[in-house]
Amino acid sequence: MRVEAKILLSLGAFFGVMCAVYWNWSLENAGGVMMFAGMLLCFLPGSYYYWWSRRMKARPEDDPNSTQSEGAGVVGSFPSTSIFPFMLGMAAFLVVLALVFGIWFLVPGLALAVWAFLGATAEGRRGGHV
Amino acid sequence: MTDVIDPPIELASDGHDEHHDVHHGPTGILKWMTTTDHKIIGLSYTVTSVIMLVIGGLFAEIIRAQLATPNGHLVSLAQYNELFTMHGSVMIYLFAGPFAFGGLANVIVPIQIGAPDMAFPRLNALSYWLYLTGAITMLLGFFTSGGAANFGWVAYAPLSNSLNTPGAGADLWIGGLLLTGFSAIFTGVNLTATIFYLRAPGMTMFRMPIFTWNMLVTAILILLAFPVLTAGLIMLYCDRHFGTHIFSTAGGGVPVLWQHIFWFWGHPEVYILALPFFGMATEIIAVFSKKPVFGYKSMVFATLSIGALSLGVWAHHMFTTGVVLLPFFSIMSLLIAVPTGIKIFNWIGTMWRGELWFSTAMLMALGFLFTFLIGGLTGVYLASPPLDFFTHDTYFVVAHFHSIVMALVLAGMGGLYYWGPKITGYMLNEKLGKAQFWLLFIGTQVFTLPQYILGLDGMPRRVALYIHNPQWKMLNDWSTFGAVLVGISTIIFVINVGYSWKKYPAGDNPWDAQTLEWFTTSPPPHHNFYRLPQIRSERPTWDYNHPEHKSLAHGAGTGVLHEPPLAATVVAVLEHGQEEDGPIAGATE
Numbered sequence: 001m002r003v004e005a006k007i008l009l010s011l012g013a014f015f016g017v018m019c020a021v022y023w024n025w026s027l028e029n030a031g032g033v034m035m036f037a038g039m040l041l042c043f044l045p046g047s048y049y050y051w052w053s054r055r056m057k058a059r060p061e062d063d064p065n066s067t068q069s070e071g072a073g074v075v076g077s078f079p080s081t082s083i084f085p086f087m088l089g090m091a092a093f094l095v096v097l098a099l100v101f102g103i104w105f106l107v108p109g110l111a112l113a114v115w116a117f118l119g120a121t122a123e124g125r126r127g128g129h130v
Numbered sequence: 131m132t133d134v135i136d137p138p139i140e141l142a143s144d145g146h147d148e149h150h151d152v153h154h155g156p157t158g159i160l161k162w163m164t165t166t167d168h169k170i171i172g173l174s175y176t177v178t179s180v181i182m183l184v185i186g187g188l189f190a191e192i193i194r195a196q197l198a199t200p201n202g203h204l205v206s207l208a209q210y211n212e213l214f215t216m217h218g219s220v221m222i223y224l225f226a227g228p229f230a231f232g233g234l235a236n237v238i239v240p241i242q243i244g245a246p247d248m249a250f251p252r253l254n255a256l257s258y259w260l261y262l263t264g265a266i267t268m269l270l271g272f273f274t275s276g277g278a279a280n281f282g283w284v285a286y287a288p289l290s291n292s293l294n295t296p297g298a299g300a301d302l303w304i305g306g307l308l309l310t311g312f313s314a315i316f317t318g319v320n321l322t323a324t325i326f327y328l329r330a331p332g333m334t335m336f337r338m339p340i341f342t343w344n345m346l347v348t349a350i351l352i353l354l355a356f357p358v359l360t361a362g363l364i365m366l367y368c369d370r371h372f373g374t375h376i377f378s379t380a381g382g383g384v385p386v387l388w389q390h391i392f393w394f395w396g397h398p399e400v401y402i403l404a405l406p407f408f409g410m411a412t413e414i415i416a417v418f419s420k421k422p423v424f425g426y427k428s429m430v431f432a433t434l435s436i437g438a439l440s441l442g443v444w445a446h447h448m449f450t451t452g453v454v455l456l457p458f459f460s461i462m463s464l465l466i467a468v469p470t471g472i473k474i475f476n477w478i479g480t481m482w483r484g485e486l487w488f489s490t491a492m493l494m495a496l497g498f499l500f501t502f503l504i505g506g507l508t509g510v511y512l513a514s515p516p517l518d519f520f521t522h523d524t525y526f527v528v529a530h531f532h533s534i535v536m537a538l539v540l541a542g543m544g545g546l547y548y549w550g551p552k553i554t555g556y557m558l559n560e561k562l563g564k565a566q567f568w569l570l571f572i573g574t575q576v577f578t579l580p581q582y583i584l585g586l587d588g589m590p591r592r593v594a595l596y597i598h599n600p601q602w603k604m605l606n607d608w609s610t611f612g613a614v615l616v617g618i619s620t621i622i623f624v625i626n627v628g629y630s631w632k633k634y635p636a637g638d639n640p641w642d643a644q645t646l647e648w649f650t651t652s653p654p655p656h657h658n659f660y661r662l663p664q665i666r667s668e669r670p671t672w673d674y675n676h677p678e679h680k681s682l683a684h685g686a687g688t689g690v691l692h693e694p695p696l697a698a699t700v701v702a703v704l705e706h707g708q709e710e711d712g713p714i715a716g717a718t719e
Contacts, residue, residue: 003335004326007434011350014438018462022442026455030390031445038354038441049326060331068662071331075246080656081155081164085252089259092312096267096305099367100298120252 001053001062008046015039082123087116166251169654171258172236173553176546178262179229183539185269186220187620189213194577194613197606200598210594211280212299216271218283219303222403223310224265226538230406231317231352232261234545235345237553239321241647242342244330244665246657249323253316260313268306271299279303282592284396285366287377287388292370301370304363311360314402318352321345330646332665336430339645339668340416340423343430344409347437351398351405354441359395362388386451393444400534401440405433407538408473410545411495415477417548417643418492419484422669425476432469432476439466449518456515463513470506474499489641490563494544497571498537501578505533508582523592526585529578536574536616543570543623551636555652559634562626569619577612580605644669 016039023032060070094109156164165171193213196202205213240248248254271278276297281290285303288294325338325346338346366388368374375381377388416423423429442462445454477499486492508530511517521527543566551557584605589596596602639648649671650659663674673680 007335008350011434011438015441018442022455022458025458028390028453028455030387031394034358034390034394035441041354042350061329061333062335064332064334064337064666066331067664068331075328080166081161082166082252082255083164085166085255086163086259088256089263092260092309093263093267096263096309099305100301 001049001056001059003062005046005049005053008042009050012039012042012046015042082120084116084120084123087112088120091116166247166255167656168240168248168251168254169237169553169658171254172233172238174258175228175236175261176233176553178258178265179225179233182220182224182265183229184620184624186217186225187617189217189220191613191617193217194610196594197596198610200596200603200606202594205594207594208277208280211592212272212278214592215280215282215303216269216278219268219279219307220265221535222283222399223307224261224268226403226535226542227314227399228261228310229542230403230410230538231314231321231345231348232257234410234542234549235321235341235348235406236317238549238647239342239345240324240328241552241650241654241658242339242645243325243328243333244646244659244662245324245328246659247328248320249328250316250320254320257313257316257320260309260316264306264309264311264313266306267302267309270306271302274298274302284392285388286392287366287369287385288379290366290370290388291378301367304367304370308360308363311356311363314352315356315360318349318356321349322353325349330662330665333646336427337665337668339409340412340426340429340433341406341409341645344405344412344433347433348402348405351402351437351440355395355398355402358391359399362391362395365391386448386453389448389451390444393447394441396447397444398437398440401436404534404538405436407498407541407545408433410548411477411498411541412473412480413643413645414491414495414541414544414548415480415499417641418487418489418495419481420487420642421480421484422644422667422672423476424479424482425472426668428472429476432472435469436466439469446513446518449515450522460513460515464510467506467510467513474503474506489547490558490560490567491544491548491641493564493567493571494540494547497567497574498541498544500537501533501540501571501574502537504575504578505530505537508533521585523590524585525581525589525591528591529581529585532581533574533578536578540567540570540574543567548641549647551640552647552652552654555636556630556632557634557636557640559626559630562622562629566619566622566626569615569622573612573615573617573619575612576615577609580608580612584609639671639675642672642675644672646670649674 015035019032019035019039022028022035026032060066063070091109091113094105094112098105098109155161162170162174192205193210196204196210236248236254240246269278274297276299278299279285279295279302281295281300285300290300325342329338365374365376369377369383375383377383377385379385412423412429439462443459443466445459446463448454449456449459508526512521512527512530547558547563584602587602589602596606636652638651640652641648645668646662646665647654649663663670667673667680
């Protein structure tokens with residue numbers, strides 16, 4: 001966990017320095033804001049990982065000497081097949097077509113999206129083991 | 131993961147086979163539509179993106195045919211605008227990126243780190259559907275009355291507003307890009323989470339294969355860059371339809387803001403495209419030199435610093451706008467040459483005194499190295515504002531980035547030849563592969579090199595007609611000839627896939643490769659592994675197959691790297707053909 005945190009934090013720190021130099025030198029706002037946001041986007045998960053890495057013991061994948069048996073156990077519960085990603089994709093397709101060809105595409109698009117959201121949530125609760 | 135990863139003692143896998151092979155699920159097209167298996171999704175991505183390569187390549191051939199004569203009449207000027215716009219859009223948005231981070235990475239990264247699947251399998255499936263529908267949306271433009279988008283793949287304001295580019299084609303372009311953008315963001319989330327959370331025990335960060343490292347940096351760059359593009363597209367759409375004036379001076383907006391937003395995505399995008407292919411080339415060169423990657427840690431550092439620097443170079447595409455800070459962007463752009471140079475040095479170092487095996491994949495990787503060097507070095511010229519002022523929007527720039535992207539195509543083809551056997555279980559024909567390589571490699575040089583001269587001579591890009599000048603005509607003819615060679619090479623690839631269809635069974639590890647994906651069967655079972663070896667270095671499969679040549683350089687005992695300083699390593703390599711206290715070079719193998 002510590003390496004992951006360090007990567008994100010050091011990327012964020014670099015963006016921060018770059019942002020400070022650029023913004024003060026160029027006085028151009030768009031790029032300055034975007035670099036600042038880039039810095040935040042690295043610090044947010046980076047500090048979260050860092051916070052956890054101080055409070056947990058090394059996971060088997062962080063320990064160079066761990067054996068495969070240490071990784072045994074259930075990773076999570078996933079449905080092995082699901083139609084809802086496809087439905088959600090088609091819903092997004094219809095919504096985008098609504099932007100171009102006519103607002104009525106939103107009706108089937110949003111209906112399909114709501115159905116897919118509900119279905120995927122229910123399916124996630126039923127789950128399956130991996 | 132109870133049965134996925136076994137204790138190392140249980141090396142016989144027979145007892146677990148039937149448990150995994152029995153899967154009661156939908157079959158046929160419903161199986162494809164409902165799958166959440168990263169291998170099937172990755173294969174769908176790969177096939178779709180190769181189809182996009184063919185479509186985009188077809189546009190390119192028409193463009194080159196038009197330019198074969200100064201006053202060509204093959205297409206109208208308006209059609210020409212659509213063609214070069216859609217050629218760029220299809221190749222960048224729908225081929226190069228999805229091929230790398232959606233296709234090969236999707237299949238290979240989880241297997242390389244010993245994971246049973248991607249972290250979010252259903253999100254992964256959604257990424258594919260968004261990509262497919264985005265591609266369809268963008269190409270639908272050709273079937274509308276106004277034709278497809280025709281403002282160039284960069285859609286500069288104010289050319290892209292509703293007055294200058296009315297019609298559905300442009301809106302479909304924006305919509306398709308929104309969909310593929312979200313698909314890329316989801317894939318970025320998925321890859322990052324997979325790499326951070328689903329590694330096998332012992333697979334520390336500094337034991338991950340370089341390809342996985344590159345995909346991690348790519349994924350982080352996707353997360354930094356793509357939301358900016360999505361926001362920009364929404365603003366552009368509002369400008370076109372809701373009467374906002376974000377990118378038009380009429381209402382107090384700033385047209386150049388679009389360029390800032392677009393290139394703040396667009397330049398990291400260049401590395402989002404390039405880094406996966408760097409990773410593929412690294413893996414291929416190491417395996418076919420029978421050596422570990424030379425300077426593993428410097429390779430990782432170079433990748434990270436390319437990723438870090440890429441966020442600060444966007445305005446080198448905007449030097450001629452006159453409103454950007456030239457020295458800052460020039461320095462940052464030139465700095466990127468340093469990590470890239472480290473990479474090229476390391477690739478050569480990996481091959482140095484290795485036992486080279488010139489398979490098709492290796493040839494493709496070498497072709498990548500050569501072509502990328504040409505493209506990279508001309509990129510250094512373009513990073514210098516005086517030279518950029520001179521060559522901006524000429525064929526010099528076109529030639530520069532076509533050298534780069536054709537290098538990526540070479541590496542990607544190498545990746546297909548290298549990992550294809552793992553994905554499908556069958557090898558591709560090597561003779562046809564080598565014919566494809568030579569045509570692709572020579573064709574690439576024949577079609578890009580004349581364009582450098584044309585550009586220096588002042589031929590502008592994005593024109594359908596040019597002045598009657600014998601030299602320009604000759605150079606354009608050479609360029610067209612090269613494009614035809616590249617086209618033939620792609621046809622040979624398609625023929626090769628058909629010819630080799632289920633003909634040459636691959637076995638688990640046909641290349642005597644090093645990383646974890648070659649430890650499992652080809653194609654891998656559902657959830658990838660029956661068993662895993664002990665992971666004690668960045669090449670666990672090699673260690674397992676060659677206990678006499680175990681690589682202990684990385685993380686032996688303490689996880690601390692004991693690498694000699696770079697200079698000492700170079701001397702050691704030159705003198706002894708291997709790193710000083712590092713892994714044993716495979717030359718003696």
